[in-house]
Amino acid sequence: MSDRIYNFSAGPAVLPEPVVKRAQQDVWNIAGSGIGILEHSHRGKVFERIIAEAEENCRHLAGIPGNYRVLFIQGSASLQFAMVPMNFLSPGRVADYLVTGVWAEKAVKEAKAIGTVHEAASGKAFKFTRIPNAAEIRYSPNPVYVHLTTNNTIYGTQWTAEPAVPKGVPLIADTSSDIFSRPIDVTRYGLIYAGAQKNLGPAGVALVIIRDDLIEAGSTGLPAILQYRAHAVERSLYNTAPTFGIYVMGEVFKWIRESGGLQAMARRNAEKAAILYDYLDDGTFYRGVAEAGSRSLMNVCFCAPTEQLDEQFANEAAKRGLSGLKGHRSAGGMRASIYNAFPKAGVEALVAFMKEFERAHRSAPATAARA
Amino acid sequence: MSDRIYNFSAGPAVLPEPVVKRAQQDVWNIAGSGIGILEHSHRGKVFERIIAEAEENCRHLAGIPGNYRVLFIQGSASLQFAMVPMNFLSPGRVADYLVTGVWAEKAVKEAKAIGTVHEAASGKAFKFTRIPNAAEIRYSPNPVYVHLTTNNTIYGTQWTAEPAVPKGVPLIADTSSDIFSRPIDVTRYGLIYAGAQKNLGPAGVALVIIRDDLIEAGSTGLPAILQYRAHAVERSLYNTAPTFGIYVMGEVFKWIRESGGLQAMARRNAEKAAILYDYLDDGTFYRGVAEAGSRSLMNVCFCAPTEQLDEQFANEAAKRGLSGLKGHRSAGGMRASIYNAFPKAGVEALVAFMKEFERAHRSAPATAARA
Numbered sequence: 001m002s003d004r005i006y007n008f009s010a011g012p013a014v015l016p017e018p019v020v021k022r023a024q025q026d027v028w029n030i031a032g033s034g035i036g037i038l039e040h041s042h043r044g045k046v047f048e049r050i051i052a053e054a055e056e057n058c059r060h061l062a063g064i065p066g067n068y069r070v071l072f073i074q075g076s077a078s079l080q081f082a083m084v085p086m087n088f089l090s091p092g093r094v095a096d097y098l099v100t101g102v103w104a105e106k107a108v109k110e111a112k113a114i115g116t117v118h119e120a121a122s123g124k125a126f127k128f129t130r131i132p133n134a135a136e137i138r139y140s141p142n143p144v145y146v147h148l149t150t151n152n153t154i155y156g157t158q159w160t161a162e163p164a165v166p167k168g169v170p171l172i173a174d175t176s177s178d179i180f181s182r183p184i185d186v187t188r189y190g191l192i193y194a195g196a197q198k199n200l201g202p203a204g205v206a207l208v209i210i211r212d213d214l215i216e217a218g219s220t221g222l223p224a225i226l227q228y229r230a231h232a233v234e235r236s237l238y239n240t241a242p243t244f245g246i247y248v249m250g251e252v253f254k255w256i257r258e259s260g261g262l263q264a265m266a267r268r269n270a271e272k273a274a275i276l277y278d279y280l281d282d283g284t285f286y287r288g289v290a291e292a293g294s295r296s297l298m299n300v301c302f303c304a305p306t307e308q309l310d311e312q313f314a315n316e317a318a319k320r321g322l323s324g325l326k327g328h329r330s331a332g333g334m335r336a337s338i339y340n341a342f343p344k345a346g347v348e349a350l351v352a353f354m355k356e357f358e359r360a361h362r363s364a365p366a367t368a369a370r371a
Numbered sequence: 372m373s374d375r376i377y378n379f380s381a382g383p384a385v386l387p388e389p390v391v392k393r394a395q396q397d398v399w400n401i402a403g404s405g406i407g408i409l410e411h412s413h414r415g416k417v418f419e420r421i422i423a424e425a426e427e428n429c430r431h432l433a434g435i436p437g438n439y440r441v442l443f444i445q446g447s448a449s450l451q452f453a454m455v456p457m458n459f460l461s462p463g464r465v466a467d468y469l470v471t472g473v474w475a476e477k478a479v480k481e482a483k484a485i486g487t488v489h490e491a492a493s494g495k496a497f498k499f500t501r502i503p504n505a506a507e508i509r510y511s512p513n514p515v516y517v518h519l520t521t522n523n524t525i526y527g528t529q530w531t532a533e534p535a536v537p538k539g540v541p542l543i544a545d546t547s548s549d550i551f552s553r554p555i556d557v558t559r560y561g562l563i564y565a566g567a568q569k570n571l572g573p574a575g576v577a578l579v580i581i582r583d584d585l586i587e588a589g590s591t592g593l594p595a596i597l598q599y600r601a602h603a604v605e606r607s608l609y610n611t612a613p614t615f616g617i618y619v620m621g622e623v624f625k626w627i628r629e630s631g632g633l634q635a636m637a638r639r640n641a642e643k644a645a646i647l648y649d650y651l652d653d654g655t656f657y658r659g660v661a662e663a664g665s666r667s668l669m670n671v672c673f674c675a676p677t678e679q680l681d682e683q684f685a686n687e688a689a690k691r692g693l694s695g696l697k698g699h700r701s702a703g704g705m706r707a708s709i710y711n712a713f714p715k716a717g718v719e720a721l722v723a724f725m726k727e728f729e730r731a732h733r734s735a736p737a738t739a740a741r742a
Contacts, residue, residue, distance in 0.1 A: 005405030009412045012614055020407055024395045034376030034692065036391055038573040038619070041380045041695060074575055075446045075596070078610035082594035110594040197611055202409040204445055204575040204613030223453035223481040225446070239449035240568055242575030243383055244615065248409070321405065324412060 006346035009324035010153050010299060010337040011177065011198040019251040019341075026247070042241045050243075051236060054250030061253060061262055064186050064209060071208040071228070072236045072246045077103075077176045077195035080206055081110040083226055084172055084191070087218035088144055089115035096120040096143035098163065101128045101152035102330060107174060111147075120146065128155045130291035137163060145170045145190065151178035153198075154328040156301035156335065157294040162188045170214060178298050179207065180256060181340055182266035190214050196245055198298070199339045200252050205245030256340065265340050272338050272347045273297040279351050285358040289333060303333035304361070310334060313357055322350055377717035380695035381524050381670060381708040382548065382569040390622040390712075397618070413612045421614075422607065425621030432624060432633055435557050435580060442579040442599070443607045443617045448474075448547045448566035451577055452481040454597055455543055455562070458589035459515055460486035467491040467514035469534065472499045472523035473701060478545060482518075491517065499526045501662035508534060516541045516561065522549035524569075525699040527672035527706065528665040533559045541585060549669050550578065551627060552711055553637035561585050567616055569669070570710045571623050576616035627711065636711050643709050643718045644668040650722050656729040660704060674704035675732070681705060684728055693721055 007014040023037075030037045033046050040047045055070045064070060073079070089095045089111060097108045099122040111117045118140040121132035139146065146165045150173050151158040158178060162185075165171050170190025179194040186192065191210045197203035208228070215232045224230040230238045236246075256265060277295060280288040280302055289301035304310045310333050314326040327333040338347055378385040394408075401408045404417050411418045426441045435441060444450070460466045460482060468479045470493040482488045489511040492503035510517065517536045521544050522529040529549060533556075536542050541561025550565040557563065562581045568574035579599070586603045595601040601609045607617075627636060648666060651659040651673055660672035675681045681704050685697040698704040709718055 003400050003405060004407075007406045007410055009406075009410065009415070011611065012410055012412060014410050015407070020398055020409070023398050023409075027391055027394050027398070029374050033694075034374060035378045035380075035694065036375075036386070038391070038394075039378055039380065039383055039385050041383060042574065044380070044695070075450065076611050076613075078596045079446065082596050086594070110596065113592065113594045195611060202613075202615045203413065203611045204616055221484065223457070223484045225449045225453050225481065240382065240447050240566060240574045242447075242573075242613075242616075244573045245575055245613075323404075323406065324415070 005321035005323050006343075006349060007323050008336045008338070008342070008346075008350070010328070010335060011195075012203050013198050013337055013339050014341045015201070015248070016252065016255045016341040019248065019255055022251055023248060037247050038244055040243060042237060042243050047243055050247050050250055051241070054246055054253060057250065057253035057257055058207070061180060061256055062184050062186055062209070067212045068186060069210050069212065069215065069232045071210065071231045072241060072249070073206050073208050073231055074204065074239075074242045076197075076203065076206055077174055077193060078106070080174065080193040080208070081107040082114075083228070084145070084147065084193075085111035085114035086222055086226055087228055088214070090144070090219065091115065093144040094118050094140045094142070096139050096146045098132065098137065098146065098148040099123065100131060100149050100157060100159075101154055103152065103154075103174065103176075104147075104149040107147060107149070118143065128152060128157065129289060130294035131157055131159050134163065139166050139169075142166075143169050145172045147172045147174070149174045151175070151296050151298050153177045153296075153299045153335070153337065154301075154331045156288075156290045156296040156299040158296035158298065160293070170211070177339075178296070180262055180265060181269050181298055183262040196249055198337075199341075201248035202245050205242040205249065207249065252341075268344070269297045269338070269340065272342065272344050273300060275344070275347045275351055276300045276336060276338075279354065283358065285362065286354065289331070298337065298339055300336045300338065301327060301331065301333060304357075307332060309361055316357065317350070317353055320353055322346075322353060325350075376692035376694050377714075377720060378694050379707045379709070379713070379717075379721070381699070381706060382566075383574045384569050384708055384710050385712045386572070386619070387623065387626045387712040390619065390626055393622055394619060408618050409615055411614060413608060413614050418614055421618050421621055422612070425617055425624060428621065428624035428628055429578070432551060432627055433555050433557055433580070438583045439557060440581050440583065440586065440603045442581065442602045443612060443620070444577050444579050444602055445575065445610075445613045447568075447574065447577055448545055448564060449477070451545065451564040451579070452478040453484075454599070455516070455518065455564075456482035456485035457593055457597055458599055459585070461515070461590065462486065464515040465489050465511045465513070467510050467517045469503065469508065469517065469519040470494065471502055471520050471528060471530075472525055474523065474525075474545065474547075475518075475520040478518060478520070489514065499523060499528065500660055501665040502528055502530050505534065510537055510540075513537075514540050516543045518543045518545070520544070521546045522667050522669050524548045524667075524670045524706070524708065525672075525702050527659075527661045527667040527670040529667035529669065531664070541582070548710075549667070551633055551636060552640050552669055554633040567620055569708070570712075572619035573616050576613040576620065578620065623712075639715070640668045640709070640711065643713065643715050644671060646715070646718045646722055647671045647707060647709075650725065654729065656733065657725065660702070669708065669710055671707045671709065672698060672702065672704060675728075678703065680732055687728065688721070688724055691724055693717075693724060696721075
């Protein structure tokens with residue numbers, strides 16, 4: 001029996017166990033080289049092969065066309081919040097943001113340090129419990145780009161499809177919390193970025209998929225490290241790459257391929273999420289946070305009848321080996337993050353515990369009263 | 372017997388074996404938590420303790436005063452090349468750089484994208500084979516800061532002490548390749564930064580030690596992620612921290628403390644380097660690159676009599692389990708990087724091989740002819 005527990009953390013999050021086991025070997029001595037993966041030069045043959053394979057597997061998984069570069073950049077999604085407007089939001093232009101939660105707001109805040117931002121839609125009025133619908137989106141006359149956050153961890157909402165954008169305007173997406181959880185049509189985007197620490201690997205590296213014309217369009221007045229151009233020209237080796245993070249991402253890409261690719265991930269994720277949402281829909285004790293049409297398959301957020309019961313739930317669950325269920329401090333309640341690597345058995349264990357907890361506290365007032 | 376070889380890589384570089392062995396355990400399940408270090412939330416109790424201990428050990432090792440913050444920032448030293456001028460090089464001011472090699476030149480290049488740079492000294496005329504002397508340094512009238520690179524990996528040169536700087540002007544140092552290899556008087560600096568991947572841990576995180584007044588002085592017009600202020604206020608958790616890199620750095624700090632601290636590191640490093648330099652000084656077959664008064668204890672650079680022999684040397688050495696000895700592509704020759712974690716036995720093995728190679732090729736022309 002494993003000594004590991006069910007880890008519902010929103011990120012850094014659970015990784016596939018075969019990947020972790022492989023890493024245990026490879027940090028000591030990778031590929032018979034006599035040197036561990038942490039200690040290999042980013043310019044040596046061993047790492048050259050790792051990064052080439054990682055890119056190849058990434059391209060294969062998402063069907064990335066030849067006019068897009070795949071880049072691995074240090075600094076996580078938060079640095080991308082800044083790099084995107086620094087590269088593209090030139091004076092006199094307006095960038096449109098679809099604001100679906102705290103992370104989208106952070107992206108807006110960084111862009112406002114650079115130039116003019118238009119919030120083309122915002123879910124703030126309804127506490128981000130759903131994705132804005134098409135009628136609620138109002139683009140500015142000629143945005144330089146449209147930015148969206150595909151999945152919103154804090155409220156458990158997710159875009160089910162890309163919104164329409166004005167013709168010729170690049171769509172830029174922060175996909176940190178649902179990348180490669182389902183098939184993606186890369187051609188709908190100008191730039192896709194994702195911090196690795198939810199679906200792809202450890203914290204400390206972002207995957208960036210960028211169309212060639214955006215690389216060309218980027219500002220040339222920035223320090224090189226902040227230009228996509230520099231990373232593209234040097235194939236992610238402009239500076240010392242975060243080698244271990246890229247290695248783990250590469251292993252995760254292999255694991256996804258071996259598990260059947262993005263279609264298989266989507267099936268598994270839908271199945272896992274349905275176990276939780278079906279249970280929430282069947283009862284009255286717990287209340288789901290996100291509205292039905294906007295529910296995330298990655299983060300399932302729900303509340304018990306009172307805040308006190310929320311706290312009790314998270315604490316008792318942790319004692320049963322169901323860790324990380326406490327909701328984000330800005331939202332409260334519970335959050336079950338069930339990314340690609342999270343096992344179905346863990347979701348079933350959570351529902352079993354939810355039933356048990358409900359039985360023990362059934363006399364509490366119905367959650368509807370709390371909403 | 373270990374299946375690991377002697378790794379002379381300039382970075383990412385060899386780590387202490389006890390740290391690597393600990394990491395093998397901790398990626399699976401750290402501190403009995405049932406969750407591996409890669410998968411722990413940066414806001415959970417396990418990681419909180421890791422980062423607090425890492426800071427405490429870092430402060431203890433270097434005797435860091437209370438008016439300095441210790442920050443762990445993603446993006447490596449190359450991002451610091453940009454963040455330093457972005458934060459401090461305001462319009463109308465001049466930043467002075469002491470140019471001792473390619474890495475210092477890269478720092479200059481990034482600063483020039485932001486404002487006015489004065490090269491207070493440059494070793495370019497003598498191919499960076501020594502550190503400029505005091506008489507060669509000419510500061511601008513009122514520099515906003517003075518920037519230096521304490522160790523230059525490519526040529527194997529190192530400042531033996533801090534240069535004098537104009538009164539009240541903060542000295543900012545890139546110490547990526549010699550941090551914690553010897554005692555450091557932090558009070559001589561306004562800001563010290565170091566990419567982790569040579570003496571501290573894996574690639575993907577920089578250690579930043581910054582005085583409070585510089586945090587205050589930093590520009591407020593930047594995206595938050597590029598302001599030292601944001602990282603200081605949130606104690607390195609402004610965004611998702613590179614948790615694994617910080618964990619490894621923390622383990623390396625513990626290893627240095629257990630090994631006797633920075634004084635002990637300095638003794639060991641001097642002893643290791645002396646084995647190589649003494650051998651170079653005693654013979655005529657190989658030629659050391661750096662001038663005697665500027666020799667690095669971290670990177671020992673040398674040439675064989677011909678470029679062809681350089682190549683042969685590096686290839687044959689690799690076959691004997693002496694890896695990574697090929698010099699940087701901009702300098703040629705050989706480079707033995709012997710950071711804190713590199714064992715004395717590996718240096719002895721290198722010298723034994725150098726002797727053997729010399730015996731086999733003694734008939735080659737003297738290296739003096741090549742200089």
